[in-house]
Amino acid sequence: MSLKLYCMGESGNAYKAALPLALSGLEWEPVYVDFFNGETRSKAFRKLNPMGEVPVLVDGDQVITQSGLIQMHITEKSGKFGGANPSEARDILRWVLWDNHKLSSQAGMTRFLMNFLPAEKRNADVIAFAQGRLAAAYGVLDAHLDGRDWIVGDTPSNADFSCCGYLFYPEPFGFERADWPAIDSWLSRIELLPGWRHPYDLMPGSPADRA
Template structure:
């Protein structure tokens, strides 16, 4: 059985949780409080020297970290990861997009607004996140106007990667009402029979 070290309100940790549910894989959840510095303990750093969650621990005690890398490991050989090289590369394309053009702005805006209650010293940073976050949503909207999922007709880990923070974008002050294709996609993803919510 897998063991996941994570925080239930973290979008990066939610990616792993959602994938495990979709794949029907049993796991144990070990709560880690980053605000209390638990990711910097000696015991945790032995699992991930980078001191971040999520971490996936395998049966043999070895660990994997970085949420999108974990998604690729879990989904290998399943319907969530295409085998055709072009499609598989497009999955990676969207995962790289998520980590470099989406998460740094959508997730950070959420943290500043929802968890830090908008401190004055981060107002300018929050506004920059809004601009760049909306730019990322425009890219997603263009694709989702053409295809039901980010990589064609098939739900994949590309969708998991971007659903995680997009579905709580309102907590970061984002209004997605002008992105109807994203709205329909959010409903489509959540309608999967094995879907699990972030806080479930």
């Protein structure tokens, strides 16, 4: 039975799961979640995931939430992206935790505030504050990638797929690839992976649908 990923194109957190699925060779299909009309707040969705978030992976009777755990499930099934040894696996989880704490959480929020909220609700102070925190995170990632092809070890891993979650999106949120040369090169390497697709090509739902 094919894996089902509850997701929408706009979610970088969902992309963190969709991208390794796409690259793994596993059979999967996206199930569109209508976030912008409140589906993640609905009773039916909360029954699937009480945390009220995408992505959710359904594999037979297993329901898996949190992109970091979904990535581990993909690794268990495919043997890919989990590192060459236990030490690399731990280091991958270190970066996934850091990404959840410092990078994706802030980037997703800032992009939402700048692009998906009605203009009258946008608050310049909140955006500037979040961008300041993000600049520190980009700095940590850029310094780490300087001289490295991938975040952990010699091959792409869940660490890469977590940290890149929001960095391919076209909507402005203060991140400019040109400002971070090592991140820029690394994103180009990810784009060249066989089977790579942009979030809006990999999952249903994009701002164009609501234009």
